[in-house]
Amino acid sequence: MNNKNLMLNLKTICNNTFIDHDMKKNTSFGIGGNVKCLVYPETKEELKDVLNYINRFNLKFYFIGSGSNLLIDDNGYNGVVISLKKTFKKLKILNNKIYAESGVMLGHLVKQAVKAGFGGFESLIGVPGTLGGALIMNAGAYGSEICNYIDHVISIDLKGEERTYNRQDINFSYRKSSFKKDEIIVSALFNCKKDDIDKIKINTRNASNKRKESQPLRYRSAGSIFKNPSENISAGYLIDKAGLKGVRIGGAVISEKHANFILNVDSAKSKDVIALIKLI
Template identity: 40%
Template sequence: MNKQNIYDKLCEIIGEENILVDEPMKNHTSFKIGGPADILVTPTDENQLKEIMKYIKKESIPYFLMGNGSNLLVRDGGIRGVVVKIAQNYNKFEINENIIKAQSGILLSTLAKHIAKNCYKGFEFASGIPGTLGGAIAMNAGAYGGEMKDVVKSVKVLNQQGEIVELSNEEMEFGYRTSLVNKEKLIVLEVKLSLEKGNYEDIKNILDDLTVKRTTKQPLNVPSAGSTFKRPEGYYAGKLIEDSGLKGVRLKGAQVSDKHSGFVINAGGATAQDIMELIEFIKKTVYDKFKVELNEEVKIVGED
């Protein structure tokens, strides 16, 4: 793999202003952790994205697709090949009656604010979920009783054959923290949400209430990737961890939050290795005590 050749070709497709070389992934993850990506690109429209993917696949270049890195732990060796970041450069939206159409790189928090301003209800649950709309669709993100599947009308995707297709809610096969995006390795381009008109004061009250719940119960002031573990059936990961005596436990730069045990945080200078060792320690301790297996919700990628 000749990095210079790849860089030159990608410059032709999206311009050098949208390309970074040997870019530390700690600059692109909410954990503030991660070694360098060989090349990182930030496409601005679906045509650029289509051309990038066509080139990468034709040349068999390894690639990794990401949003704004809020659910991501990149190992200390970084990522080989090309990282395609669909985030702030890909965040346009429009509201037409009760249909909200948005590009996949928009932050859920930003979209929720605009939806609320226009007096549409039903999207309040997503206001505090960190991450982009595309990432939320991929994992059917949810919080406080709502999930993406409840509000999605259709999703425009780029499939593995390089075709752009629009899939209905039913075709998306939404499940608990999963969707067709993961199964078929689809790239989410644009999402249509269907919402009902509501009362602005009522919507604002819900948003304010959820903000208070999050800020008082979650360690939002320190680097993390949100909830570290999926919810095991019949249990809550945070409670299992706390009941195992692990609240506040620290391993080098990694720590179980003393505000919410379901969050592993970067307490200062943590490496990916520190985080992974603490995750394994938590899993073993919880299993030994309760015979319940915890599975990571955070996505771990890259080389050691």
């Protein structure tokens, strides 16, 4: 059986399977070609069946969240892309803990934490993407990171086996984690602490305002492109000092507002963004 038919057969396993799907609609950059197969499993059992199928036929695959930190090649991706952003959306407050599935948007989790009076999550308000993606890259902002509150994380590997990782099992660092690339995160449990609700609301508002004031949120982008080289110097500062703000290649431009953002201002191609990255 050829590769195309193998991917077509995924429809018999998962109804939410799309063939030759335009990925521009699935990334915050709005850039990229078609993916051969995009799959949104609805349940753990369906996800396990999809993963077993991929493993059995050795299909090329990639896991994504909501596509908010992703640049897809203009030529597309000749493989299977799996996302849980539309289906794994459960979130529960359990005493002083939050249980959330990996398709929950991080912004929604933060709002629910604030509503419950849990402190510490405020600085993450406005950070785009799903919880799964946030855990993989250890999302953070203004001195706080998602790893600070982890109790445990559950993932599923290509054999369909569930794995539980307690906080001490996971190595987190600046925008990085030790989760394996052949496992997909399905849920997480967070330890939370009650705090003064007025203080939480003020912190949330301040973080939100700071983001709006410093970032070009009106344009399509993937957020900050480069990691900060140190705690004392930001990548944006260095790019600004290099005089690169406003430099444009094709439909992509280095933001005048925040130099670490590359914006899609006019139907940019992936090659335009890559050229700017290489220039920086």
